[in-house]
Amino acid sequence: MNDFKIVFSGTTGAGKTTAIAAISEIPPVKTDVLNTDDTLDKAYTTVGLDYGEITLSNNERLRLFGTPGQERFEFMWRIVVRDALGLVILIDNSRAAPLEDLSLYVHAFRSALDTVPCVVGVGRTEHHTRPSIDDFADHLASFNLSLPIIPVDVRQKDDVTTLLHILLAQIESDVHTS
Numbered sequence: 657m658n659d660f661k662i663v664f665s666g667t668t669g670a671g672k673t674t675a676i677a678a679i680s681e682i683p684p685v686k687t688d689v690l691n692t693d694d695t696l697d698k699a700y701t702t703v704g705l706d707y708g709e710i711t712l713s714n715n716e717r718l719r720l721f722g723t724p725g726q727e728r729f730e731f732m733w734r735i736v737v738r739d740a741l742g743l744v745i746l747i748d749n750s751r752a753a754p755l756e757d758l759s760l761y762v763h764a765f766r767s768a769l770d771t772v773p774c775v776v777g778v779g780r781t782e783h784h785t786r787p788s789i790d791d792f793a794d795h796l797a798s799f800n801l802s803l804p805i806i807p808v809d810v811r812q813k814d815d816v817t818t819l820l821h822i823l824l825a826q827i828e829s830d831v832h833t834s
Contacts, residue, residue, distance in 0.1 A: 657711075657715050657716065657717055658715075658716045658717070659716070659717045659718075659719055660716060660717070660718055660719065660741040661718075661719050661721060661739060661740045661741055662718050662719070662720050662721070662740065662741060662742050662743075662744065662820070662823070663721050663722075663723065663736055663737050663740045663742070663743050663744070664676060664706075664720065664721065664722040664723065664744045664746060665722075665723045665725070665733055665736075665737075665743065665744070665745055665746070665761060665764075665765070666725060666744075666745050666746030666747055666748075666757075666761060666777075667725050667746070667747055667748050667751060667754075667757045668724075668725035668726055669725070669748050669751075670725060670746035670747055670748040670779055670810070671746055671748070671779055671810030671811070672706060672722035672723065672725065672746055672810075673686055673706045673722055674810045674811055675722070675744070675746065675777075675808075675810040675816045675819075676706050676707070676708040676720045676722050677708065678810060678811060678812065678813045678816045679708065679710060679720070679813055679816045679817060679820065680708025680709055680710065680720060681708075681709055681710055681711060682708060682709050684706055684707060684708040684720075685705075685706065685707040685708070686706050704724065705721055705722060705723065705724075705732075705736065706720075706721070706722030707719070707720065707721060707722070708720040708722075710820075718741075718820075721736055721740075723736055727760065730764050733761075733764050733765065734764065734765070734768070737765060737768045737772060738768075740768070740772050741772075741773075741827055742772060742773045742774065742775075742823040742824070742826070742827055743765060743768065743769075743772050743773070743774040743775075743823075744774070744775055744776075744777060744819055744820075744823060745758070745761045745765070745774060745775075745776045745777070746776075746777045746778075746779060746808070746810065747761075747776065747777070747778050747779065747792075748779050748780055749778050749779060749780045749781050749784040749785075749786075749787070750779075750780040750783070750784045754778070754787060754792075755787055755791065755792070755795045758776065758792060758795060758796070759795070759799075762796070762799050762801065766799075769801065769803075773823055773826035773827050773830060774803050774823075774826075775803060775804045775805075775806070775819055775822045775823045775826070776792065776796070776803055776804065776805040776806075777805075777806060777807075777808035777810070777815075777819050778792060778805060778806070778807050778808065779807070779808055779809065779810055781807040782807075782809075789805050789806070789807060792805045793805055804822045804823075804826070806818065806819065806822065
């Protein structure tokens with residue numbers, strides 16, 4: 657069986673743990689602890705790595721790694737993305753400055769984005785319509801990046817599966833154009 661790494665990264669509260677739990681075939685490994693940061697509206701937060709797995713029909717396994725979202729763990733993001741087949745960046749559109757949040761991850765993963773296919777999932781767009789998906793695309797264009805960006809509800813298996821399908825289509829396209 658061939659194993660491939662997919663990394664989920666993004667802002668605290670964007671749903672990395674939830675997304676992995678929604679699609680993993682195994683009970684996900686979580687490293688959540690009681691949140692002591694009163695600026696975050698959540699009871700628990702990830703301080704290590706989340707982990708899950710999906711077996712593809714061709715007997716290949718996707719190993720799903722979720723990073724902690726706090727900026728102080730940025731050093732970890734660059735380590736985890738090494739040798740990754742793909743990257744999913746999740747942004748919470750209900751936060752004060754989601755475009756700035758995206759900038760943080762673009763800067764952190766800039767060198768990886770030259771070789772690692774990536775998709776951006778924007779959550780909580782149903783009640784927070786601004787910035788729009790087009791605004792995110794324009795923002796990425798300011799970095800000379802053109803990445804798929806889709807609204808996502810990480811609680812919904814179908815939404816997370818769509819993110820992975822888009823990512824895997826990019827990977828497949830890269831294989832055939834190399």
